[in-house]
Amino acid sequence: MNHSAFSEQPVSVMKGVGPKTRERLERLGIRNVQDVLFHLPLRYQDRSRIWPVGSLRPGDQVSIEVEIEHAEVHFGRRRSLLVRVSDGSGALILRLFHFSAAQQAGLAKGRRIRCFGEVRRGPASLEMIHPEYQPVEQCEDILDATLTPVYPTTDGLHQLTWRSLTDQALALLESSADGLREWLPDELLVESGLPTLTEAVCFLHRPSVEASLARLEAGQHPAQRRLAFEELLAHQLSLRKIRQLKQQHRAPRMSGDGDLMTRLIALLPFELTAAQQRVIAEIGKDMRRARPMLRLVQGDVGSGKTLVALAAGLIAIDAGYQVAMMAPTELLARQHLANLERLLRSLDIETDWLAGRHKGKRRERKLRALAEGETRFAIGTHALFQDDVHFQRLGLVIIDEQHRFGVHQRLALREKGRKGALSPHQLTMTATPIPRTLAMAAYADLDVSVIDELPPGRKPVVTVAIGDDRRAEVIARVSSAVGAGRQAYWVCTLIEESEALQCQAAEDTAAQLGEELPGARVGLVHGRMKAVDKEVVMQAFKQAELDLLVATTVIEVGVDVPNASLMIIENPERLGLAQLHQLRGRVGRGCADSYCVLLYQRPLGRQARERLSTLRETNDGFIIAEKDLELRGAGELLGTRQTGEVAFRIADLERDQALLPQAQAMADRLLADHPASVEPLIHRWIRQVDDYSSV
Numbered sequence: 001m002n003h004s005a006f007s008e009q010p011v012s013v014m015k016g017v018g019p020k021t022r023e024r025l026e027r028l029g030i031r032n033v034q035d036v037l038f039h040l041p042l043r044y045q046d047r048s049r050i051w052p053v054g055s056l057r058p059g060d061q062v063s064i065e066v067e068i069e070h071a072e073v074h075f076g077r078r079r080s081l082l083v084r085v086s087d088g089s090g091a092l093i094l095r096l097f098h099f100s101a102a103q104q105a106g107l108a109k110g111r112r113i114r115c116f117g118e119v120r121r122g123p124a125s126l127e128m129i130h131p132e133y134q135p136v137e138q139c140e141d142i143l144d145a146t147l148t149p150v151y152p153t154t155d156g157l158h159q160l161t162w163r164s165l166t167d168q169a170l171a172l173l174e175s176s177a178d179g180l181r182e183w184l185p186d187e188l189l190v191e192s193g194l195p196t197l198t199e200a201v202c203f204l205h206r207p208s209v210e211a212s213l214a215r216l217e218a219g220q221h222p223a224q225r226r227l228a229f230e231e232l233l234a235h236q237l238s239l240r241k242i243r244q245l246k247q248q249h250r251a252p253r254m255s256g257d258g259d260l261m262t263r264l265i266a267l268l269p270f271e272l273t274a275a276q277q278r279v280i281a282e283i284g285k286d287m288r289r290a291r292p293m294l295r296l297v298q299g300d301v302g303s304g305k306t307l308v309a310l311a312a313g314l315i316a317i318d319a320g321y322q323v324a325m326m327a328p329t330e331l332l333a334r335q336h337l338a339n340l341e342r343l344l345r346s347l348d349i350e351t352d353w354l355a356g357r358h359k360g361k362r363r364e365r366k367l368r369a370l371a372e373g374e375t376r377f378a379i380g381t382h383a384l385f386q387d388d389v390h391f392q393r394l395g396l397v398i399i400d401e402q403h404r405f406g407v408h409q410r411l412a413l414r415e416k417g418r419k420g421a422l423s424p425h426q427l428t429m430t431a432t433p434i435p436r437t438l439a440m441a442a443y444a445d446l447d448v449s450v451i452d453e454l455p456p457g458r459k460p461v462v463t464v465a466i467g468d469d470r471r472a473e474v475i476a477r478v479s480s481a482v483g484a485g486r487q488a489y490w491v492c493t494l495i496e497e498s499e500a501l502q503c504q505a506a507e508d509t510a511a512q513l514g515e516e517l518p519g520a521r522v523g524l525v526h527g528r529m530k531a532v533d534k535e536v537v538m539q540a541f542k543q544a545e546l547d548l549l550v551a552t553t554v555i556e557v558g559v560d561v562p563n564a565s566l567m568i569i570e571n572p573e574r575l576g577l578a579q580l581h582q583l584r585g586r587v588g589r590g591c592a593d594s595y596c597v598l599l600y601q602r603p604l605g606r607q608a609r610e611r612l613s614t615l616r617e618t619n620d621g622f623i624i625a626e627k628d629l630e631l632r633g634a635g636e637l638l639g640t641r642q643t644g645e646v647a648f649r650i651a652d653l654e655r656d657q658a659l660l661p662q663a664q665a666m667a668d669r670l671l672a673d674h675p676a677s678v679e680p681l682i683h684r685w686i687r688q689v690d691d692y693s694s695v
Contacts, residue, residue, distance in 0.1 A: 006176040007034035007684070014168045016161070024156050029649075034684070036169040037180070037201050038649055039162075040227070041149035044216055047116055048144050048209040054089030056126060060119045063143070065136060066092075068111045071104065083107050085115075092119070092126040094133070112136040146206040147213070166205045173198065183677040183684070184230070188666060192229065193222075200226040219655045228651040229659050234685035235648075236667035237678050239444035243294075246445065249423045251292040252395055256318025260347055264314060267346055268307075275453035276304050280311045282449050283427065287315050287396070293425035296443055298434055299451030300621035301585025302458055305429050306339055308451065309398050312427050317349060317376050321395025321424075325379045328401050330355045330531045331538070335560065336400070337379045344377055354380035354389070357531060399428045431582065434625060444664070452622075460619040461567075461588040465598040465612045474568060474597055475516050481566045482520045482547040486592060488566035490550045491583055493574050509570070510550040517548065525551040553579065562590030572598040572615075573608035577628040580615055630654050649685070 010032055011017050011025050025031070030039055051062040066085035074082050081104055083094040094115065096103070107113075117131025151162040173179050180197045182189070189196065195203070200223035207216065207223075215221050219228070265272070272280070279297055286293035299305040313323040327333040337353045344351045352375040354366055369375040373392030378384065418424075428446070439448055466474060478488050490513060492506045510524040523537045523546040541549045542561050549564075553575070567587045572580055580598075588594040598612055614627045651659075670677050 006172065006178050007032060007180065009033045009172070011036060011165075013172075014165060016164060020156070021161070024154055027154050028152075033169050033172055034180070036165050037173065037205070038227070039151065039166075040204050040224075040650060042152050043150050044147040044207060044211075044213055045116065045150060046209065046213065047148045048146070050114075050143070052089035053085075053087045053092055056090070056092070056119045058119055058121045058126065061117070062119065063114060063116045065112065065114045068107055068109055068113065070109060071107045073104070081107070085113070092128065093122055093124070094131055095122070095127050095129045097130070106135075114139045144209075146208060147211060147216075149205060149207075170202060170205060173201070181680070183681045184233075184666075185670075185674050185677070188669065188674075192662065192666070194226040194229060195222055197226065197230065199223070219652060224650075225656070225659065228656045229663060230681070231648060231651045231685050232656065232659055232663040233666055233670075234681045235651075236444055236663050237670065238682045238686050240667055240671060241678070241682070243445040246294055247291050249292050250290055250421050251423050251425055252319070252321065253290050254287040254315050254319035254321065254395065254425070256315065256320075258318065260314040260318045260349075261311060263347055264311065264343065267343060270455065272307070273304065273451075273453045273455055275299075275451045276308055276311075279308050279449040279451055282447070283308070283312045284315055286447070287312070287319075287425050292423045293427065294446050295427050295449055296434075296439075296446045297427065297429045297449045297451065298439075299429070299431060300454070301431055301582060302589060303431075303451040303454055305400075305431065305451060306336060309400070309427065309429060310340055310343065312396060312398065313377055314347070316396035316425070319395065321393050322370070322373060322375070322391050323377045323396045323398065324384050324391065324394055325377070325398040325400065326384050327379070327381060330357070330381055331534060332400065333379050333381050334531075334535060339560070340377070340379070349376050350374055351377045351379065354378060354383045355531070356381060356383045358383070394424050397424050397426045399426070401430055431585070431621075459588055459591075459593060461584050461594045461596050463584065463596045463598065463616045463619075465572075465600060465616060468570075468599055468601050471599065474599055475513070477595075477597070478513075478548060478566060478568065479517055479520070482517065485563075486566065487541065487544065487546070487561060487564040488548050488568065489564060489583075489586055490548060490568045491570065492550065492552055493569070493571045506550055506552050513548060513550060520547045521545065522548045522550060525549060527552055553583065560589060561586070563592075565590065565592040565594040567594075567596040568599055569596065570599050571601055572612060573600050573604055577611050577614060577624050580611070581621055581624045584615070584619075 011030060012022055013033070014036075017025070025035075028039065030036060045061050047063050049063070050065045051060070053064055053066060056062065056064075064085075064087065066087045069084045069086055069091065071081065071083045074080050078097055081096040081099045083096070084091060085094060086092075094107075094117075112135070113133045114136055115128060115131040115133040117128035120127050120129060149162070149166070150159060151166075153159070153162065180201060182197055184192075184197075194200075203211075203223040204221075204227070207221075211221070216224070219225075283293065283295060283297075286295055297305055297308060299308075309325065313325070316323050325336060327336055333353055333355060337351070341351050350369070352366055352369060354363075354370075358366060366375070367388060367390070370378055371390045371392055378391075383389070434443070478490070481488050490509065492509050506524060506526045510522055514520070514522045523541055525534050525537050529537075537546070537549070540546050541564075544563055564587050567584055569575070569580065569583055575583075584596040587596065596615075598615065600608070600612065604612070610627070614624060618624060653660075670681075
């Protein structure tokens with residue numbers, strides 16, 4: 001599709017772009033002229049005027065014109081060249097840590113130079129560390145007429161290269177007849193009060209010196225909002241298109257007599273919460289339709305999502321279909337099996353599970369039971385969508401912790417259930433509450449249900465943050481809990497990527513705690529243990545044969561031990577808020593008062609302090625999720641670095657969330673009244689328009 005010949009011109013048409021530069025640009029996802037124009041500056045510098053030295057304050061980024069008074073090499077902790085300069089209004093020091101003999105000779109007394117840099121407070125006076133500088137006689141008389149852009153870059157691409165590339169791209173834009181085609185209808189553009197795309201792009205690469213630096217750096221300038229708005233709009237359009245395509249598929253109508261659900265409720269020793277009942281009703285309504293259900297169920301830790309998933313499964317089984325439930329880890333798959341098997345057996349429903357470790361005759365038996373329809377409710381890991389797995393009549397796919405699976409894995413499992421023109425219903429679940437902003441942006445193709453109520457009797461977990469220098473007090477606290485017949489977790493986290501080091505740390509901690517708590521029965525679980533060995537330890541802990549479980553973050557999800565009332569997390573500053581909240585959710589599942597101790601290393605950085613204080617202040621997963629979005633950004637929160645689902649070039653979901661309702665409303669209007677604009681907008685902004693339509 002050639003929406004714009006100008007936009008699609010490769011970067012190689014520009015002067016200075018040889019094979020090496022092209023390869024470096026490719027690393028940043030820049031392949032054509034339009035990509036260069038959409039590669040916006042990170043920040044700006046004002047080099048449009050010379051500032052008197054006497055007026056400078058720490059933090060200013062400025063140009064100064066000064067005379068060198070004195071230069072000397074200073075031998076402190078690091079050798080540095082100190083150059084004292086002044087302009088009559090004041091003096092400051094230029095400090096260079098890396099310098100050659102030639103540079104030193106060039107910075108001679110009496111020489112006039114022009115410098116640009118950030119002003120900092122030094123030991124004796126204001127300083128600039130490693131400023132850009134050149135002799136005044138080599139400077140052009142004319143100062144920059146616009147603010148100077150500073151671009152995000154990669155090794156081998158200097159700011160001067162970016163200035164040259166963007167100069168050329170802007171010149172090509174100006175001389176092009178088609179240019180950056182405006183796909184937003186005039187009346188909608190006027191209504192939004194935003195500039196045209198071309199005006200916005202030209203301004204952002206070369207903003208006038210009158211432009212507010214503060215507004216630009218906050219991403220709040222109308223030109224920035226114009227590009228962010230169009231990118232958000234393109235994503236909304238792509239998700240709506242996906243939804244339209246999905247709704248063209250047919251699915252089996254599931255209208256059993258509800259007998260299994262009635263029997264399940266009779267088996268339960270408690271009543272379902274109003275939130276669980278509401279979500280089950282929403283799922284039932286979806287599954288009675290002839291198009292595939294596409295529903296995301298969000299629920300905080302302990303809100304009873306597994307029971308909701310079981311209810312959905314019973315609707316499918318009641319109607320004569322099979323159910324497949326996929327979990328991201330074997331541990332979680334086995335936990336689901338343990339939680340559901342007893343209830344399913346009481347309902348005479350054949351259940352089985354499938355993992356990568358099942359081999360030979362045992363695997364063959366499991367596959368035959370699935371293919372012949374004997375297994376009605378299958379639970380497993382990604383092993384469920386391997387080529388040799390076949391279902392007789394798969395009607396419902398349940399995906400737990402869905403953000404951990406890539407698009408293609410989810411698609412593969414759905415394909416397993418396609419029979420002729422019919423596709424299975426799909427229910428996805430997450431215990432990681434998704435901020436409303438993110439749900440609007442990333443899951444607009446799904447219906448979202450929220451279990452916003454905890455079962456009665458669940459007490460909030462009291463969270464305290466304690467410095468590592470008070471470790472002995474924490475160990476005494478564990479001893480006291482164990483003495484009272486309670487159980488505790490001790491989670492070890494390490495910043496190193498090496499799983500071996502993490503496991504070693506857990507082993508060392510378990511040995512040390514075993515010595516310091518002589519009466520306690522200490523167990524150990526880490527990622528390098530065989531699944532069967534992990535399971536033995538987990539079961540022993542669950543059955544109260546162990547008092548203290550030392551673990552890496554493998555226990556983040558899927559362990560349910562009501563008698564555990566104390567959670568110690570070492571080095572919590574190394575984990576994200578959502579992960580900390582998940583770990584904390586392992587306790588507080590019984591009737592005892594429960595505590596989470598965050599045992600941190602001093603000193604704490606600003607972000608770590610904010611994270612820990614948020615955890616102390618609230619147990620509400622949705623408030624925590626909003627804060628996590630603010631601190632970590634959408635890509636990290638959604639796991640999109642792995643799955644490639646929502647990667648924004650310009651928009652920032654936290655900063656630009658106020659634009660989302662407007663983008664959603666405009667997406668609906670474009671689809672209804674201006675359908676010709678839809679494909680070109682998606683094509684412009686979404687780099688990999690992949691086959692997500694069946695996911």
